[in-house]
Amino acid sequence: MAEPTPAVEIKGLVKDFKTSFRRQMLRAVDDVSIRIMPGEVYGLIGPNGSGKSTTMKALLGLVAPTSGSCAIFGKDSLKVDSRNDVGFLPENPYFYKHLSGAETLRFYGKLCGLKGKHLDDRVSELLALVDLENARDRRLGGYSKGMLQRIGLAQAMIQEPRLVILDEPTAGVDPVGSRQIRDLILKLRERGITVFLCSHLLEQVQEVCDHVGIIFRGKMVKEGRLEDLIAIEDQTEIIIKDASPELISQITALVGNSTTASLVRTGKPRTTLERLFLRETTQGKDS
Amino acid sequence: MSSITEPIARGSHFNRILVIAGHAFTQLVRMKVFYFLAVFAVIAIASNFFDLPQHEGPESIGMNVLRSIKSWSLGTMTLFSVVLSIVATALLLPKDVEDRTLYTILAKPVPRFDYLAGKLLGVLILVFVSLAMMDVLMTVVLQIRSSMILTQQIAMAQAQGWPQDAIESLRAETAQHGPNWALQGAVFAVFLRASIMASLALLISTFSTSTLFTTIVSFLIYFIGHFQADARDAYLQAGQAGEGVFARMAALVFSLVLPDFQNFNVIDAVIEGQAMPLMVLVKLSLIGLYYALFFTIASWFVFAEKEF
Numbered sequence: 001m002a003e004p005t006p007a008v009e010i011k012g013l014v015k016d017f018k019t020s021f022r023r024q025m026l027r028a029v030d031d032v033s034i035r036i037m038p039g040e041v042y043g044l045i046g047p048n049g050s051g052k053s054t055t056m057k058a059l060l061g062l063v064a065p066t067s068g069s070c071a072i073f074g075k076d077s078l079k080v081d082s083r084n085d086v087g088f089l090p091e092n093p094y095f096y097k098h099l100s101g102a103e104t105l106r107f108y109g110k111l112c113g114l115k116g117k118h119l120d121d122r123v124s125e126l127l128a129l130v131d132l133e134n135a136r137d138r139r140l141g142g143y144s145k146g147m148l149q150r151i152g153l154a155q156a157m158i159q160e161p162r163l164v165i166l167d168e169p170t171a172g173v174d175p176v177g178s179r180q181i182r183d184l185i186l187k188l189r190e191r192g193i194t195v196f197l198c199s200h201l202l203e204q205v206q207e208v209c210d211h212v213g214i215i216f217r218g219k220m221v222k223e224g225r226l227e228d229l230i231a232i233e234d235q236t237e238i239i240i241k242d243a244s245p246e247l248i249s250q251i252t253a254l255v256g257n258s259t260t261a262s263l264v265r266t267g268k269p270r271t272t273l274e275r276l277f278l279r280e281t282t283q284g285k286d287s
Numbered sequence: 288m289s290s291i292t293e294p295i296a297r298g299s300h301f302n303r304i305l306v307i308a309g310h311a312f313t314q315l316v317r318m319k320v321f322y323f324l325a326v327f328a329v330i331a332i333a334s335n336f337f338d339l340p341q342h343e344g345p346e347s348i349g350m351n352v353l354r355s356i357k358s359w360s361l362g363t364m365t366l367f368s369v370v371l372s373i374v375a376t377a378l379l380l381p382k383d384v385e386d387r388t389l390y391t392i393l394a395k396p397v398p399r400f401d402y403l404a405g406k407l408l409g410v411l412i413l414v415f416v417s418l419a420m421m422d423v424l425m426t427v428v429l430q431i432r433s434s435m436i437l438t439q440q441i442a443m444a445q446a447q448g449w450p451q452d453a454i455e456s457l458r459a460e461t462a463q464h465g466p467n468w469a470l471q472g473a474v475f476a477v478f479l480r481a482s483i484m485a486s487l488a489l490l491i492s493t494f495s496t497s498t499l500f501t502t503i504v505s506f507l508i509y510f511i512g513h514f515q516a517d518a519r520d521a522y523l524q525a526g527q528a529g530e531g532v533f534a535r536m537a538a539l540v541f542s543l544v545l546p547d548f549q550n551f552n553v554i555d556a557v558i559e560g561q562a563m564p565l566m567v568l569v570k571l572s573l574i575g576l577y578y579a580l581f582f583t584i585a586s587w588f589v590f591a592e593k594e595f
Contacts, residue, residue: 057390060394061393062390062394062595063594063595064592064594080396080397080398081396083395083396083397086394087394088390089391090387090391090394091387093386093387093388093390094386094387094388095386095388095391096310096314096388098314098317107306107310108392110302110306111303111306111307111395111397113299113302113303113396152391155391159395
């Protein structure tokens with residue numbers, strides 16, 4: 001069977017910008033290639049200024065590559081029709097404050113050629129998906145940061161795109177809002193939507209992505225399946241619940257008797273500060 | 288560098304332009320720009336009181352006040368429409384870039400031309416609606432006042448024993464100063480001038496990054512447009528300098544690129560009670576259309592290559 005068309009195919013992308021000082025060229029992206037197959041959740045990670053956003057903008061046709069090419073489902077990114085199948089949430093978007101949540105989605109829907117009952121149904125469906133039904137008629141000027149990100153995610157999905165591109169989707173959002181956005185990304189994955197996510201929040205990327213690329217100073221330094229990249233091949237982890245001290249001693253002795261294996265560490269696994277925060281704040285909200 | 292090109296997208300160009308225009312109009316309306324109509328109403332009513340004493344005969348009664356109403360109203364319309372068209376256009380584009388809402392729009396299947404044309408159309412609809420409302424107000428005030436004046440004139444003429452044909456002639460003369468089609472033509476000319484300024488501001492805002500810069504340069508060009516024809520003629524008639532082919536070509540290019548607003552001086556003639564021939568209105572419409580298209584297409588050329 002023929003291989004499906006990649007959702008994203010970036011080949012040898014180079015992007016130079018002119019700096020204002022002496023018109024010198026600054027290379028923001030240097031020979032980056034990325035291939036994302038349909039249904040994958042791909043995380044592009046890297047420090048600030050490493051070229052993540054420029055790569056995404058090149059993919060969306062917002063900047064033209066100096067060399068190389070970008071394609072979405074086989075269509076050249078510089079052509080407008082490539083955007084039929086993509087939704088984009090930029091970093092820290094503001095949207096139009098004078099529009100309500102429903103009006104915002106209607107505006108973006110109409111831009112994509114949706115109309116009538118189909119558009120109305122789509123708006124209601126997305127407001128429900130991002131949990132903003134109660135704020136549908138409230139103007140965006142009164143939305144919190146997390147709500148703005150969620151309405152941003154909803155507008156990105158208005159025309160049912162097969163690819164969603166998210167640039168720092170949880171930047172500036174509190175842990176609860178961040179968790180909601182993460183859950184939404186997981187819902188997109190369940191629906192088979194390809195997600196191209198860029199972030200410098202590593203834990204978040206680790207939770208939702210199945211493929212990861214690390215970009216540094218414009219160059220792709222590491223890329224592959226997340227499991228392959230983070231697995232420590234020569235170590236094995238066993239997590240036991242309610243183990244008695246005797247059982248631990250027996251296991252330790254057993255490992256000690258082995259000629260090849262050695263015990264690296266025993267102890268209690270720790271939750272993350274984020275999980276602790278979420279548990280405490282969610283309990284407080286429920287009570 | 289490869290260019291950022293445009294073809295084929297879902298939905299028609301026309302519909303997308305209308306959606307963006309409707310949105311730009313709503314955005315400006317919700318910025319409460321129509322509050323200025325209250326100011327206009329005050330000016331239109333206040334202009335009723337600028338009546339200098341002039342009592343040489345029935346034909347002079349109230350003529351100054353009718354001229355004053357038209358002059359103040361059309362002057363205010365010009366001021367508001369030009370300010371609105373420049374400031375609103377200068378504001379919309381940089382604001383979208385700054386707030387990154389432009390990214391979300393261009394990331395949809397929206398050609399850049401549709402975006403620009405939609406924004407411009409939104410501003411033009413706003414200016415048109417504003418002028419239409421001001422026009423209605425001016426016409427109502429003028430109708431009421433000219434009826435009152437006509438009654439006074441006829442009463443005085445009859446008291447002085449004027450013949451009927453002279454009274455009819457007086458009635459026709461006064462009607463020329465009241466609400467008529469020439470006045471509507473003048474209001475349309477005000478709209479055409481504002482349209483040229485809006486499309487010019489659009490062009491400047493495609494390469495400017497600041498609303499202030501766009502506004503200042505647009506106003507500068509607006510003022511230059513009022514005397515560029517005189518400057519051009521003076522240059523061409525100034526001895527040898529204007530005789531060369533190069534000089535004439537340069538003057539031609541200059542007039543093709545910079546609008547000559549002296550063409551719109553017919554508005555002043557209408558204030559004085561003169562008629563506006565249809566051909567003059569057609570000529571003004573063609574001039575308006577030419578500059579609006581020229582500036583919009585130039586904006587598109589700049590904007591199509593712009594990176595965000």
